[in-house]
Amino acid sequence: MSGGPLSPAVEAVTKHHRWYGGASDTVRIAGGVLYAALAFATVSGRQYLYAVPLVLVTLAGGSYARLLRDRGPRHVLIGLTTAVAAGDVFYALAPRSVGWAVSLVVLPWALGRLPVRWTEVFGLTVVTAVSAIGFLRDSTAVAFGLMAGCLGVTLIGFSVRTARRQAADIARLLVSERAARTAAARSEMLAERQRLAREVHDILGHTLSAQVMCLENALLLLDRDAPKEAVTKQVEQAQRLARAGVMETRRAVYSLRGTARPAPETIERLATEANAEFTCFGEDRAVSPEVALTLERAVQEALTNARKYAPGADVTVHLQFDEEGYGVDVTDTGAREPHVPTDTGTGYGLAGMRERAELLNGRFDAAPFGEGFRVRLWIPA
Template identity: 40%
Template sequence: MGGWTQWPSRQALSREGVPRTRLLINGGIWLGLTGWLLVDALRSDAFQGWGRVALIGALVGCAALVEVLRRVTLDHRLAPALVLIAVLIAAGAALHAAGARTPSAAVWVVSAIVAMERLPLVIALGCAAVASGAYVLASGNSPLAEAATAGALVIGGYALRLDEEARGTGYRLLEQERMARRAEAESAALAERSRIAREIHDVLAHSLSAQLVHLEAARLLIERGEDSAKVLDRVVAARGMARDGLAETRQALSALRGEMAPVEDFLRESAAAEGARFVREGEPRTLTAEAGLTLRRVVQEALTNVRKHAPGARVELRLGYAEHTVSLEVRDGGARSAPAAAGLTVSGAGYGLLGMRERAELLGGTLEAGPEGEGFVVRLRVPL
């Protein structure tokens, strides 16, 4: 029963989404009908002088009422719409009583069609029945023919209703799609900003904190009157941290733009720089910028940890390509010499395995790290 008592949607009742050509055609039809009625009124001998002026005024008034009816139905206002329909039907009866049979028939026909087109269906059927019934009774023709005419009016109005509801549904779906695309674009922009912020933070947080450590140490050495060589060592270390941080920032930005060298080349270079062994398994696959950057960061962090906690250890980097994932394993065989002093180990990427694990999980991957045998192993797996 809900469909019988519901209004057509606002999109169906409005002109939103109606092609310009369709609007011009509809306007032409209404102007043509109004012009025909006016010409018929001017040719009629039943109206002369002021009577003709009154007839023309009545027709213009009915046209204005139809436009007002369109506006109140657009806002789903039932009471004013019923009043306007009643006024139009009464105006048709008055015109018929005055002898303007063609204009009265036109007013009743338009009332029936507009009611079927724009009112809740159960109400529209009643209004259309009254308007078309008045038309049938006033015509005085064959009841069967007039009944067929009245049925045609109802069906025609209902066909217009279906057409406009289909258009309104299409327009509503199009608007929903546009909103979804805007929301998707905004979400992608936010994700991209978060990604960039995370990369810059990962690089700069370590670099700046390391510089602060060395500069603070230099300040304390100066206050104590220590040897200038020690102060210079701290300043040089801080400068090196600044240089490394700048290089890391440039690498991060280049990776976000997709301008960095392939991941495999980067891993080979990193392994060669550390005297580590590099092994690739599987056929190389194309990686997303985020996945490639994650592999770079994990390698940097793992190699940094080896330098800090297992200096001199044999290291192996293993890159594996599977059908839907890429894996990385960094394994060391245990320290061959004592770890460096704590105050001098603040170097390298330094992003922390916890941060790397969070980064992997954001991509839907996993990171595992822990002792294995005499050494330590870091395993990363991310989807392609």
């Protein structure tokens, strides 16, 4: 799972640093070739005897530091020290050579790669060595010129260090952004799965369980040779429940699409169909589809449980609207008729109601109340 596209800023800076890394390798190779060419062009005669090995040692030291840079700063220090030492020896033996240029090239590289505690000693040693050679083998002006050049490239080195830190921060940001997008996508997927699971339970769990009860009653009546009218009544009831399930499915789809329904009318209809007493307190106000659906499902779950586990009980449904929020209270007086509970549910109903309430920062409570049972839901405005 990719977690979605990266932000344009992070993507642009990342591409820049990738390009910079590839370009820097090309520059280093070109610089090595140029140094070798100038080194051999500035010597003559017997100077070639030490110019060739010293140039090769310089290039080898730089290559060592470059190739083993990922194994730790110690390898970088060894490679750069070898390159500088070879360049300084070359400069001391041939004052007209370009051996001094190694120090100017290595200083910013070291400042960009080595730890701070190492760069201080390394930088001071390099500047002192090349300036001393210039003073002893050439002139005071050359020595001061080399010191000024070292100062300039030192500033470049600090800029390189800052750029590398920014690149590291960007790399961490890149990883963090990808992880955050992946986690967000997974969280959204799980939340949508839970939402669909609640809808499937609330629609199919209620209508199908009621249909099963009606059809089982119809079979029982047929086995007892009951009158046709009694059997037909149960079948018609199952048919009405099937139609109601289709309507519930359509309404759920509308809610999932963001189409709100009038909560009082819907809840009053549910109460009327269940022969429950309905009262509404407060002024009717428009509510979001999520709130309306949650109120409706809570009432539907409570009425279904009352029908299954407390047949013959008096059931009351109270709906409340005020400035602080919205609430429903469904109470039954307990079973008044003998019954054998049929396990037609999934056990997900009350848990689903509690999840719905928590998603809306509400409160859900379901507990015995006197001889009956009480379900309460409150959702803040």
